[in-house]
Amino acid sequence: MSERIHSQPQEAAAPTTGRRRKFMPAIAGTALAMLVAAVLFQIFRAEPAASQTRADGQSAGRASLASAASGQVVAKVNGESVPYDMVARECYERHGAEVLDNIINRMIIQQECERRGVTVTQSEVQQEVVKIAKKFNLPVDTWYQMLQAERGVGKAQYHRDIIWPMLALKKLASADAKPTEDDMMKTFERDYGPRVKARMILVDGNLRQANSIWQKAVDDPDSFDRLARELSSDPNTRPLGGAIPPIRKNGGSAQVEKEAFKLREGEISPVIQVAENRYVILKCEGYTEPIVSDIKQVWNELYQQLIEEKTQESVARVFEDLKKDAQVHNFLTQTSTGGSPYAKGGNGIQQTSGVTSPQSVVPDSATRR
Incomplete structure (x- = not known):
């Protein structure tokens, strides 16, 4: 966003590494919505889940097919058969824990x-796919092709295992996604306000070491x-003489932002502690000039953006809360987690052998294609 709304473009950032990921969010913040979307994609991998994504009859049919397939020969090597059960067993041993x-x-x-009467329709699933593809300026068909080629995710799997859970969580979290005026002002400062152009020296060590470098x-x-190239602990900014993307307000570490602004x-910041045995020293090289100075000019766009960000925050929070409250006995990994089981009757869910998904919850298009 900064490239579009600031007259001074950000300096090119070095490739991300593990060390970079730990530190740079404290300096410049992150694109929260995209991160959470990536997390959701990792949570809901497109693995077969017939037992909970098909109606009773369909699940039973799938089970009988699997039973019949168990006696099938899926390959022959110099006349010797490779049975279905051998393949299934190896798949289970290699990937069973992840799929489960x-x-x-x-x-x-x-x-x-x-429990809460939340539904996700076929139309909503399709509209969400169109919306996502449009964000990347791609036709929907091209988006599906890219998912298949790059992630091995087919259209039906994408609908069922990615889009439906994401939309369901958004609906479960929607009540928490109302931006306040204070939220709006902070987001305007973050996305449209001036930013500090700076160089950074990262010190992994004790305060004495940091003070010695600061004095120099x-x-x-x-x-x-030169000091950044020789002494900084950050392998990404060190070759750049400590150059980092401009620091914005409300985008990361409050302490770093406070000192930067x-x-x-030409001034050098005090030594700033950002973690245990980790310190930052900044040099200010000026400020960017924001193009938009009045929040009214971008109010509607900003409001919609903030709703999306807050929804994504709520999605992550709601899902973590659900996981904490759910009573799960995983016999494959021999672990148990969670709180109280659902009560029988009323709005509670009584677990049975073989899990099916009511049509009021999972859209037909997402489960039958």
Whole structure:
């Protein structure tokens, strides 16, 4: 976003590494909505989940097919048969825990939808796919092809295992997604306000080491670039002389932002502690000039963006709460988690052998294609 709304473009960031991921959110923040969407994609991998995504008759049919397939020969090697059971057993041993975990996650969401009367229709699933494809400026068919090629996710799987859970969680979390005026002002500052152009030296060590480097920078501010190349602990910004993307307000570490926005061009910040045995020293190289100065100019766009961000925050929070409250006995991994079981009757969900999904919860198009 900064490339569009600031006259001063951000400096190119170095490739991300594990160390970078730990630190840079504290400096410049992250695109929360995209991160949560990525997390959801990881949670709901497109694994077969017939038991909880088809109606009773369909589940029974699937079970009988699996039973019949168990005696089938799926390959022959120099006349020797490879039975279906051998393949199934190896798949189970290699991937069973991951697949089961995905199914459990979907069931947790499904049960809460049943309890609260939340539904997701076929039309909503299709509209969401169109919306997502449009964000990437791709026709829907091309989007499906890309998912298949890059992630091995087919259309039906995508609808059932990715889009439906995401929409269901959004509906479960929607009550928490109302932006306040204070939210609007902070988001405007974050996305449209001035940003501090800076260089950074990251120190992984003790305060004495950080103070020693800080003193060198204060004694000779023009040497900050060289000091960063020689002494910074960040492998990504070190080759760039400590160059980082401009620091914005409300985008990451409050302490880093506070110190950064105190600086005038050419000044060196105090030593800033960002974690245990981790310190940051900044040099201010000026400020960006925002193009939009009045929030009224972007109010509607900002409001919709903030609803989406707050929804994504709520989605992650609601799902974590559901997982904590769900009573799960995983006999494959021999683990048990969760709180109180659902009460029988009323709005509670009584678990039975073989799990099916009511049509009021899972859209037909997402389960039958």
